[in-house]
Amino acid sequence: MAAQSSALVFKVHRREPELVRPAKPTPYEVKLLSDIDDQEGLRFHIPVVQFYKHVPSMRGKDPVAVIRRALSETLVPYYPFAGRLREGPNRKLMVECTGEGVLFVEADADVRLTEFGDQLQPPFPCMKELLFDVPGSNAVLHSPLLLIQVTRLKCGSFIFALRLSHCMSDAPGLVQFMSAIGEIARGSHAPSIPPVWERHFLSARSPPRVTHTHREYGQQATIDDNKTMTTMPHNFDSMAQISFFFGCSQLSALRRHAPPHLRQSYSRFEILASCLWKCRTVALRPDPEETMRMICLVSMRGKFSYPPLPIGYYGNTFAFAVAEAPAGELCRNPLGYALDLVRKAKGEVTEEYMKSVADLMALTGRPDFLKTRWTYLVSDVTRAGFETVDFGWGSPVYAGPAEPDVGPVPGLANFCIPCKNKKGEDGIVLAISLPTQAMERFVKELESMLKSPPNETKTFTHVMSAL
Template identity: 55%
Template sequence: MSTSACYNVKRRSPELITPAKPTPYEYKLLSDIDDQQGLRLHLPVIQFYAKKESMMTKDVDPVDVIRVALAKTLVFYYPFAGRLREGAGGKLMVECNGEGVMFVEADADVALDHFGNPVMPPFPCSEQLLFDVPGSSGILHCPLLLTQVTRFKCGGFTLAVRLNHTMCDMGGFAQFMTALSDIARGADAPSVPPVWQRELLNARDSLRVTYTHHEYDEVISDQGPIIPPEILKTLEYRYIFFGPDEIRALRRFLPSNFTKCSTFEVVTASLWRCRTIALQIDPEEDVRLVCLVNARAAFDPPLPDGYYGNTCAFPVAIAKAKTIISHNSLEYAVKLIRKAKAEVTEEYMRSVADLMVMKNRPHFTTHNTFVVSSLTRTRYEDVHFGWGEAVYSGLLPGMASFYVPFKNKKGENGILVPICLPNFVINTFSRELDSMLQNNDEFVTQPTLPYIKSAL
């Protein structure tokens, strides 16, 4: 069946899954990293699982397995069963009241192969696989998790979860999902007990900003909506696979002493260049690249095992557009990315927490900003519920580009990268990237398109 065709999904009425045992009623404050404006959003994660004959023989239902495991897991992760409240000065806290997380049971009239071989995005009618239950999508006073399990007629299924990002980052969510899958397979408790202790990432008593945080620069263009409505309607997604051949092709544009630069750095620098060209940003304007960095390893003493709060930082590489699109730009862009990532220390994170309190938790700058993050080390594909590893695991489309591990039809391991751009420039982006991936030693001539003022 063509992946361009939609399909029918029958859903049962949404239900609230509450903890399997009584849990404490209390208020828990989020950290000053957790409750910044840039994290007050939902992250939609989806995992596809193939059928398993032994499970079908035993007539085991993934909906029942995950529903029961979710209730048991919430005994340990009981703040997820609560609701966010906002206190004085915009401070967020969880009312741990056991109201529960939203759960949707569904059946689709297609088989897993409807989504490709290998399974890969874009997924047709993905909103069918993660239904936006009316009244559930707010940040405050709404369920902190929305979960949907959709069975396919072949015996496979998807697990899609929408996460309130203020509660944890993708590393913390991987910890929760590992606990959920362990309990689904018979464990009595998570192998790593969850730790709250959000005060560990709070601002200091004596506030002091010790870094220049360009990621929170105030830009006049940021005063309106993050994505202007006229641009939002035109957005289109492309997914790009970077395997060994593609990485070698991109490395041709770097000097020999850059042989040790990471795949993330060379791919990100290349995408930043092509994106900047496609958007035809004024050459004299600043362009920013925000790398979401997991700062957990920066703390000394280390954060406790089991801490699942946000430990992500938003270091920014910044340059004039004309510098990023120049023919010798890749080496310079890689250096900027390396420098930005290297800034993330424990003191950097303390400085961010202090800045959040001093400036009322600002949103990171979105004007001319490209946001990227690598999920290649989170091991979501290892989370399984008795049906084996996920055949695909990643985020549903959003404005940021989250890199996920992927194996192509040839069996080559690489990364899959989503790109979101207006439909009237995405072909230009593709043409620029294709020119870098071909055997040409020169970039193609920069196209001439109308200068687009946008927040992308």
């Protein structure tokens, strides 16, 4: 079920980073981001990695050269990626489309793909070597919006790693861009889905009006126009990281803990998120009266009615749905308690809710989502499509987030990533980060849920004595 990070060590030889510019002249203009894009919680760079096997039919073709050329051509229609972020009044972000280009690193590693192990999953060894942090490149403002490194391996395989300024795109938007590179790398003259900017679709209304309570930003009641959100520091100690694989058997075991008449109605994500929230709470040993928060990312792609988001839109289109419960209630109740809270939170995210978020951002200076010791966020990228990106070498053997955590705060958030285990079974992998002693308790609690039948009569005293 769980796997520790590999101790694999290898050397990487890199050429000097270069700027890849659009293959043709592009418009110089300033484009505003949406009020969903430029919130504080997205002002960081997010890493992605794709592992590709050697393909005999591609012998003689250099993945570095193929991808570099395709990237340059793709930046013509996607020219905002070649620009730089600027900040205006009220912390409003915009892209100055300068055509300066994106950072590109060519590299070679003295390692074979098989040496990464039978099961590719984060955390990956030597990730800093596979995605070089070019000095001065990771700022939000005035820095390249993309950093791409292509690393050839000894066996003819290669690794494509990318770092994106999250303000520009969510996971499906990034996949759309990467797929466009792949299409051009395979011989197309233009992307099959033309990119659409149109960030005004998710910008604040005039005048802005907050119509929902947004607990994800620490809001307890509808705010007035002058109130500013605050967050608490995250103060976890030294962290342990372990990857957990959930295949059909593991998901079925967890589903048995749901109410019998609703078991098949819950999605895989709802089952996993609720289970992780419960196990994590047990592991962290909070005071029983402490409020625990689960934040789920809910995508609104395809859910806007008027006006609908156009096909090809590659901005951020999700909201942070939050479920709350006292720690004691979360621990002592069966899994159905957490499941109901998670499903209700997701259901609150509607078209009007998204518009209310955009208005909240404009009114309050674009606050961060609530980050406390008792907040946990889970992002589902199983349907984003990373595994479909083909540069000519077929589908990747691993595709998706490169790091266990979402964002800059250790242990706060995790990805649900599609993956295969050593037996070739499809499933979901999560790389959990927790303080070392809490991780031991987390593993014990999760294994108990996977092995034991649901016990509806577990008492509060028994649960809290185990904390």
